[in-house]
Amino acid sequence: MSTHYQAIVIGAGPAGSSAALTMARAGLDVALVERGAYPGEKNMFGGILHRMTSIEEVLPDFWTRAPLERHIAKKGTTFMTGEASFHVQHETVNFDRAPYNGYTVFRPRFDRWLAEEAVAAGATLITRATVDDLVRTDGRIAGVTIVGRSGQLNAPVVIAADGVLSFTAKKAGLRQPKFDAGQMAVGVKALFDMPREVIDDRFGLARDQGFANEFVGCTGGVRGGGFLYTNYDSLSLGLVFHLASLRTSGKTPYDLLNQFMEQPQVAKLLRGGRLQEYSAHLIPEGGYHMVPELFGNGILVAGDAAALCNATGVNLEGINLASHSGILAGNTVIEAHQRQDFSTTTLKRYKERLDLSWVMKDLKGFRNAPKMLHIERIYNEYPELVCSMMEHLYRIDGTPKTSIPKMILREVRAKVGLKHAISDALTAWRAL
Amino acid sequence: MNIDEIFDNTSFTIDREPHIVLDYAVCSSCDNRGCVNSCPARCYTWSQEEQKMTFVHDGCLECGTCYVVCQRDAFTRWRYPRGGFGVAYRMT
Numbered sequence: 001m002s003t004h005y006q007a008i009v010i011g012a013g014p015a016g017s018s019a020a021l022t023m024a025r026a027g028l029d030v031a032l033v034e035r036g037a038y039p040g041e042k043n044m045f046g047g048i049l050h051r052m053t054s055i056e057e058v059l060p061d062f063w064t065r066a067p068l069e070r071h072i073a074k075k076g077t078t079f080m081t082g083e084a085s086f087h088v089q090h091e092t093v094n095f096d097r098a099p100y101n102g103y104t105v106f107r108p109r110f111d112r113w114l115a116e117e118a119v120a121a122g123a124t125l126i127t128r129a130t131v132d133d134l135v136r137t138d139g140r141i142a143g144v145t146i147v148g149r150s151g152q153l154n155a156p157v158v159i160a161a162d163g164v165l166s167f168t169a170k171k172a173g174l175r176q177p178k179f180d181a182g183q184m185a186v187g188v189k190a191l192f193d194m195p196r197e198v199i200d201d202r203f204g205l206a207r208d209q210g211f212a213n214e215f216v217g218c219t220g221g222v223r224g225g226g227f228l229y230t231n232y233d234s235l236s237l238g239l240v241f242h243l244a245s246l247r248t249s250g251k252t253p254y255d256l257l258n259q260f261m262e263q264p265q266v267a268k269l270l271r272g273g274r275l276q277e278y279s280a281h282l283i284p285e286g287g288y289h290m291v292p293e294l295f296g297n298g299i300l301v302a303g304d305a306a307a308l309c310n311a312t313g314v315n316l317e318g319i320n321l322a323s324h325s326g327i328l329a330g331n332t333v334i335e336a337h338q339r340q341d342f343s344t345t346t347l348k349r350y351k352e353r354l355d356l357s358w359v360m361k362d363l364k365g366f367r368n369a370p371k372m373l374h375i376e377r378i379y380n381e382y383p384e385l386v387c388s389m390m391e392h393l394y395r396i397d398g399t400p401k402t403s404i405p406k407m408i409l410r411e412v413r414a415k416v417g418l419k420h421a422i423s424d425a426l427t428a429w430r431a432l
Numbered sequence: 433m434n435i436d437e438i439f440d441n442t443s444f445t446i447d448r449e450p451h452i453v454l455d456y457a458v459c460s461s462c463d464n465r466g467c468v469n470s471c472p473a474r475c476y477t478w479s480q481e482e483q484k485m486t487f488v489h490d491g492c493l494e495c496g497t498c499y500v501v502c503q504r505d506a507f508t509r510w511r512y513p514r515g516g517f518g519v520a521y522r523m524t
Contacts, residue, residue, distance in 0.1 A: 035515045037445075042494060044524040106523045128516035148515020165496045167511065179500045186497045188472045190438065191524055236524075247466030247501045254438055254472060261433060278438045279524040280472035280493040282500065 005031040005124070005155040007333050008144055010131050010168050012039035015303025015322035015329075016161030017114040021058060022330030024121035028337060031153050032115060032123050033146060035130040040111030044279040046187045046227050046238055048072055048102040048212055049110065050320045054327050056099075059117060063099065067109045069231040070210025071100035074203070078265075080217045084387035085265045096209060104210050104229045104236070126153075131162065134171050134299075140343065141172060141298030156342040159300045159329050161322075164282045166292075166305035174301055175292035181243040183286025183370070185224065185311070188253045189238030190261070192273030196233045202269065203230055217383025218260045222249045223373065226260055228269065235273055237261065240283065242373070253280070283318070285311045288367035294354065295347040300329040310362050311370070321359045328353040372431030375424050377416055385415040439474070439491060447517035450489040452498070453509035459485035466501040493519050 007023055009016045012034035020032040036042045049068070056062050073096040076089035095101045119125050128148045135143035135152060143154035160168035164184075169175040203211040215226030223245035229236040239257050246253070260266060284290055284307035291307050294300065302308070303322030310317040332350035336342050354360050372378075389411050393404070402410070412421050459465065460483055468476045468485075473493045477486045499510050512518070 035512055037516050037520065041520050042518070044521055108521050108523060130512050130515045132511075146515065148517070165499065181500050184500050186470070186472060186495055189524060234523075243470065243497065243500050246470050247464070250469050252469045252472075252474075254435055254474070258433055258435055258438070275433070275437060275441055277441050277522060277524050279442065279519075279521055280495040280497070282496045 003151065003153055005029050005153060006337060007031070007157050007159065008033060008153050008155040009159045009161055010144065011161040011163055011303070011305070012036075012115040012118075012125060012127075013043055013111055013161060013163060013303060013322065014114065014319045015305070015326035016159065017111065017118045018055060018058075018323040018326030019159050019161060019302060019330040019333075020118035020123040021114070021121050022327045023333055024118055024123040025058065026330075026334045027122070028334065030118075030123040031155065032118055032125045033129050033131060033144065033153065034115070034125065034127045035148065037128055038108070038112050039115035039125070039127070040108035043107040043111050044187070044189060044281045045107060045318065046189065046236075046240060046283075047104070047229055047316055049105045050102045050315065050317055051099060052320045052323050054324045058327065067105070067113050069104040069106065070205070070208050071096070072102040072104070072212045073209040074205070074211045076211070076213040078213060078215045079383040079386040080215055080263065080265065081384050081387050082263060084391065085263075086383075086386045086390050102212075104212070104231050106231070131168060134158070134168065139297065141296065157298050157300070157333050157336060157347070159302055159326070159333065160305050161302045161326060162305050164284050164304040164307075166301065168299075169292055169301045169305055172296050172299050174294070174296055174299070180286065181247060182374075183284065183290045184243045185240050185283040185285045186243060186246065186253065186280060187238055187240045187283055188257050188280045189236055189278070190257060190275055191277045191279075192235045192237065192270060193276050194233060194235055194273045198272060199230050199233065199235065205230065215260075216378060217380065218263065218266075219379055220249070220251050220256045220259065221380045222246050222251060222256065223376065223379055225379075234276065235270065237266075237270065242285065254278075283311065284309045285370060285373075287311070287370050288360075288363040291363065294351045295344060297344055297347070298342050300332060300347060300350050302326045302329045308359060308363070310366060311373075317362075324357060324359050325354060328357065368431045372428045375427055377420060377424060381416045385411055388415065442491075442493070443520045443522065444490065445517050445520060446490050447513050449514070451509070451511050451513040451518070452487065452489055452492065452507060454485065454487050454506050455508050456485050458504050458506040462504045462506065464503055466503070467498040470497050470501045472497060
């Protein structure tokens, strides 16, 4: 194993492999360092691989070559309580034709494939290598030491794409030394085997169509939500919890997941499914305010490591932001090699590029969205309100009906309180 | 579903050397212990009787929840397992 490279990328996830691919294509000698036995071994996500226009530029036939599952043609949102649920759904033929708007994927397959594309372009993938520390020369980052496979790798520049906890960014002094539990969420997920035809029939799907659903009111009052995604012949079902709220709740993620699976309407969707795998991962949900310093002398930070995750509550985006930031970091390193300058003078161009891109524009535009997600009543009272109003609307039991506006007012008063309802509506409006 | 079944389906290559080490004295004096309920892998157990924390790294999903929720900096070591060890997702 060579020990000198022109660039080191830590982490073969979407950000790291996109960066390595970009640099290898430009002829740089790149080491892509991964702690798993294969890329994707440690990775899970809740959801959808949204459209990635920047990777399409690097790999024009991306969508035909990548190991994807179903394309998302149908999206739903469910407000639920222990007994009831109210469901809204959107479907359009426009999401049923290429270029598709998003796909479900298995990370151990997808991440591995993307890393192999970087290898095909000339990058050196080093698996089973956990980065232990940064090597510094003359006050700047000049390499890494690894454990598992042990040794030292040297390069004039390192891209930290080592995920949400990024110990690399911490050691480089670029991120806060202590995370704020209010800016982090944990996702837990169960994967169920289910025959393809059963999934098609149950969710009203044809061909490669996929369905994605989000749930509110399924987290036992903990701030968070649920999700369900269809793969070809399996379902991903899970919950996401804000850590500050989970910590004080005294409730456990797996008990709440179990309750969610047993909720009568959810249980029907899972019927016949066989549990295959349980997984968990953190999500940097703090948005724009959580983004660390993105560059230092000899180092750039990309993907989850840079908290580039857009959890607005409508779409939950991460991989597309990670991949785009990886490409921009890669392009900046290419420029640094042309100038032979790896100081912040050149590396700050990465932040400039990112600021000009949709990644930072979206994060900035939705910087207050996390505030809305801190309205506690979203997770219990409002789903109960919606379900109870619907029950009143539909119920016919031989008693005279209240007028609808009166009924709504009465229910809002009883379940939430008028003052709260008005202030929450204002908070939500401002946040979005 | 029996909760134990949830955990049985995930694969691990367990390192003898734990990647997370706690100073249990800190845990004993902690009044929060959010790690116990927050850890998605049930790695932390608090015994009220013995006033003692137990941590087992075997089933750790390497998510970092404990690292973030701990308010007392109880970790004398918190790092990812050596390359090649720890949780191994197949398809998630």
